[in-house]
Amino acid sequence: MRTHELVLQWIEKQLSDGDLALGGRLPGERAMAEQLQVSRTSVREAVRILEAMGVVRAGVGSGKDAGTVVIAEPGSALGSTLRLHVATRHLPVADIVETRVLLESWAAERAKVGVPELEEAAALLDHMDAAPDIDTFLGLDARFHVALAQAAGNAVVSAMMASLRGAIENYAGELTGNLPDWDATCARLRAEHRAILTAVNNHDGGKAAELVAAHIQGFYTEAGVGSDPSPN
Amino acid sequence: MRTHELVLQWIEKQLSDGDLALGGRLPGERAMAEQLQVSRTSVREAVRILEAMGVVRAGVGSGKDAGTVVIAEPGSALGSTLRLHVATRHLPVADIVETRVLLESWAAERAKVGVPELEEAAALLDHMDAAPDIDTFLGLDARFHVALAQAAGNAVVSAMMASLRGAIENYAGELTGNLPDWDATCARLRAEHRAILTAVNNHDGGKAAELVAAHIQGFYTEAGVGSDPSPN
């Protein structure tokens, strides 16, 4: 077994045993190296992997944001991984979109009315009506979809859904500039968002799921994603 | 931007541009370091991250398996990431199981009859009948479920489904020893597998999806997973 894997095992055990919890600080790299009798290089390789997994965040200096602390951001980590595999042509963009439709319509169908996430989603829709530019709109759009997914109460589905979106974010983002009429598209998307939220609040999960599926598929189809067999 | 991220960007660009394809070799670490004008350490950190993502595999020595080659194993990589997040208590085991049911029943419903994956699945069932011990059985079981998922033709769903299983593999594996009657459970699982495959081959996707959902949920429930609010 390679040295940095030993360090990974040790840290994972600390997490599993509860000796290291979310928000907690890892020992300094030099201290860990001495404690485990390995070089600082190996410790750093392990920390890098955990950072790529979204399990820790490393910060220089001293004080609040310094040191290596335990976080929980699986979404961005999974997204990066998927993005790389899309780059290798192993994961087709169409499959990403299809899976996103699957997860997100499932979540819409099971969204619990009255949870804070739905209120946040509603507030985001108001902000989107006043979004000054496309990028701001897309940023709020992402947050809306995540909030909607979170309302279903399954953290794994939320994380995966967010990662799927993130994996093709740049790719799809480039295509929005080529849309024939962004203002019209934007107006349609906003109307669809409100229809989805209304269906959820009316306890009509089936309707909400249908609307979400059509909403996502419609956007990517219009942007030209999914029909192209050779992305990048 | 940190140095190793620069290396990551460079490699990702090589992949996106097609200059580096699946099965291809990365330049040696020393060569890459010189080419990008960074230290070998930084190159190694980038390679470590890619390795954790399941994008490359590093091998020592010379010849066929030597050097750093591009692979495509998102499943194991995503599984490790999820496992770590389960360890931080951020992802409940119950959510993992629920998501696996979702993905796998979706795949069962859309499995295409006649594809090679289904034939492989059938062959695996025969091998499972003759499995000498639990570990062998569970290994074949994993391959059966992956083959079934692949029959739906969505690489992302297959990878995610495999990763979900892998994330709680050890956790669930420990519990199989505590089952009241493994022989009975094993016989039941084998019967359920055949019923699932039969439903798929009869083009009864709805039935297959139902059976798969009950099959997975039943196993984890019997093993005591999902009802325990505090795993590990």
Place this chain on the structure above:
DNA sequence: GATTACAGTGTGGTTAGACCACAGTGGTAG
């Protein structure tokens, strides 16, 4: 006394250079 300036401390970030184990390659002695 309050404020400012600055050295001190501990963090991760980066580098250079060395040595190791490993696995093929090819020459060489038998």
Place this chain on the structure above:
DNA sequence: CTACCACTGTGGTCTAACCACACTGTAATC
């Protein structure tokens, strides 16, 4: 022809140093 062995290039590991950064405490200054 065979067996051996030095050679080469790969990743794996380690050491020791230096840097930038951000806070902390102290001391000089107003």
